[in-house]
Ligand SMILES: Nc1ncnc2c1ncn2[C@@H]1O[C@H](COP(=O)(O)OP(=O)(O)OP(=O)(O)O)[C@@H](O)[C@H]1O
């Protein structure tokens with residue numbers, strides 16, 4: 227019970243901190259915060275496959291990108307309203323992940339990675355070659371935002387709400403009966419059929435759901451960036467999404483946001499100070515992986531726990547020292563030397 | 573066997589399976605009646621586990637046909653056979669190591685229920701799946717370990733969980749592949765008492781190395797050697813069968 231309330235308090239605090247950002251940070255950083263949330267959502271969609279189902283998708287930026295391209299094309303090229311373009315973008319991502327999923331989910335492990343990689347390349351190739359639609363490397367610019375989302379802080383709050391709602395939905399899914407079947411596939415795929423599970427079907431549904439959320443992130447990205455190009459769908463983006471999950475802690479969902487924050491912050495902040503920011507970023511990643519092999523979220527949790535333990539040990543030591551130093555000044559009777567009590571660690 | 577396919581829970585018709593040049597199961601024909609306790613014995617490598625894999629569909633037959641509950645299932649995938657009421661345990665424990673004991677059984681108990689596709693709500697702790705899970709945990713004696721991660725269980729407890737997972741889906745035909753593998757004699761006795769206590773509506777086919785255990789439990793015994801059925805009889809007659817005696821004395 228107390229754990230549940232502590233969690234709720236944590237979520238409320240995080241939301242409050244998130245809501246405070248526009249008050250304390252300059253617009254550039256408010257925009258960066260929007261970007262972190264958008265890619266955090268993409269990474270969370272990856273985590274549903276990676277952390278829960280045990281599949282590593284290497285083409286998710288392509289699904290994300292399809293949504294972004296559809297929104298860009300319908301909005302900027304055809305002048306359609308957002309109420310049409312955004313749902314169409316998400317639908318586009320769902321259709322693409324349906325097709326990609328059909329091809330990919332019959333495999334597992336390395337083969338799954340290779341197939342999703344190839345699928346991602348395919349979309350990237352299309353983005354380059356299908357010039358009449360995608361504008362090739364010129365991309366599609368001139369995407370508009372709804373009037374009430376033009377300023378950085380306005381857009382940021384919309385993304386914050388979107389992220390929170392999607393995170394809540396993904397959390398529900400991960401802890402639903404269906405989510406349990408995904409974890410079952412991750413844990414022991416071979417045992418599943420004998421229990422009555424059509425493993426391929428469950429993987430396919432997971433792929434579809436994951437693709438849907440990647441699509442939501444992609445549609446948001448189109449409005450955020452107001453420009454879409456092949457760089458949006460390239461392999462590096464897909465790999466970065468996976469990296470975000472691993473850095474943040476796979477199988478935690480919200481760790482993906484920490485991963486996204488770490489990557490985008492280091493890239494955007496450190497690159498202000500040095501051209502060698504890639505080296506700094508690489509070093510940082512290695513350090514995280516070395517010292518927090520199960521990711522930032524669990525690593526930080528452990529850190530906080532250790533801190534608590536250390537504090538209680540110090541207190542214990544302090545309580546040992548006190549009676550030795552104090553008898554001369556203290557007026558307590560000799561028999562009442564306080565007995566050191568061990569503080570229980572939570 | 574056509575005539576008896578309707579009463580027999582399991583019918584194997586000339587079932588074979590090759591691995592490259594090796595014929596692991598060789599033209600096995602077999603019938604198991606409803607409620608029967610059947611033991612399958614035979615030395616290492618006789619093809620017992622392979623035979624189970626052919627019944628469940630985890631391996632495809634090279635030739636021959638498999639009937640479950642009167643239905644030709646030779647072409648059905650494993651999960652469809654499970655849906656007909658087939659369950660099994662494995663010689664080498666196959667549990668879900670990061671799950672708690674309860675989650676292991678919950679996952680198994682919902683495998684045949686539509687709720688396995690529910691996305692929006694957690695499993696209700698007063699719902700039928702949860703109740704079934706409690707029941708099964710009680711039966712195998714793991715109630716006190718329900719919240720323990722499965723990988724933290726002792727080997728003996730993992731074997732109990734293995735059985736619980738197979739029972740959770742409420743099968744009509746249960747295949748047990750050396751359920752006592754790796755257990756101490758005491759643990760094995762307890763496990764066999766448990767198997768003995770399973771309701772008679774459940775048909776059980778049991779692979780067991782230990783002749784005494786197998787003969788103590790079974791109504792009928794099938795002896796496999798080099799993939800072939802060399803004898804099938806009541807426990808009394810099997811223990812007197814010369815070929816069986818030869819194999820068991822000869823090989824160990
Ligand atoms: N997947 C496989 N690929 C190749 N050969 C296999 C395979 N599975 C089993 N075999 C071979 O088939 C034969 C029968 O194996 P099986 O596991 O069915 O024997 P078993 O009777 O269960 O033996 P044990 O008592 O040791 O469990 C053995 O020679 C084995 O090496």
Ligand SMILES: [Mg+2]
Nearest residue numbers: 620621622663
């Ligand atoms: Mg075997």
